[in-house]
Amino acid sequence: MAKNIQAVFVDRDGTIGGSDSVVYPGEFTLFPFASESIKLLxxxxxxxxxxxxxxxxxKGEAKREEFEKELIEFGFDKVYMCPHQHHEDCNCRKPSTGMLLQAAKEYSLDLEHCVVIGDRWTDIMAANEVGCIKIIVQTGAGKESIQKYNNKEYYGVWAKVEPDYIAENLLDAVHWLLKWRGEKC
Incomplete structure (x- = not known):
């Protein structure tokens, strides 16, 4: 694993706040540890x-600008977002790698020196495809995703991918990442 981490990609719903389903801007609440986690990074x-x-x-239920404004206010440097539904066959919807590849191109990132933190196996799959360090949190849909993995409910390539770390939550993930790099939190 790379010790020189260039960027950390963090999922929104279930990872920094909200629940295992989408909560729109204005109603979304951060987990108590999310701001501290972002600041540590x-x-x-x-x-x-x-x-x-x-x-x-x-679907016309929310505006991209509302999500971007909210996420920037939470401390994110840049927002990568797929606005598409499952059936739209885009290259950005996780587990596709379009968002990661776009960021790599824009910032000249070596994705093998980047981290993905999320609560769904789709996050882990996208990270795996491009060589990122993969951390799954147990908040949001995380416990269910991990249970499905442990119960061998995922098939094909989904079953062959393992996270590098299973974290209690985002703060635990950040602490692990910083300690793994040999730094004190």
Whole structure:
């Protein structure tokens, strides 16, 4: 694993707050540890990038600008968001890698020196495809995703991918990442 982490991609719903379903801006509440987690990463000079599927945008239920404004206010450096629904066959909706590849191109990132933190196996799959460090949290849909993995409910390539770390929550994930790098939190 790379010790020189260039960027950390963090999922929104279930990872930094909300629940295992989409909560729209204005109603979304951060977990108590989310702000501290983002600050720890930024204090360590890490670019913190949002990495989120938001199909409500294409349904007309919310606006992209509302999500972007909210996430920037939470401390993210840049927002990468897929506004498409499952059936729209785009290349950005996780587990596809479009958002990660776009960020890599824009910031000249080596994705093998980046981290993805999320609560769904789709986050882990996208990270795996491009060589990122993979951390799944047990908040949001995380416990259910981990249970499905442990019960061998995922098939094919989904079953062959393992997270690098299973974290209690985002703060635990950040602490692990910083300690793993040999730094004190």
């Amino acid at each position: 930024k204090n360590d000079n890490k670019m913190v990038l949002s990495f989120t599927n938001q199909p409500g945008i294409s």
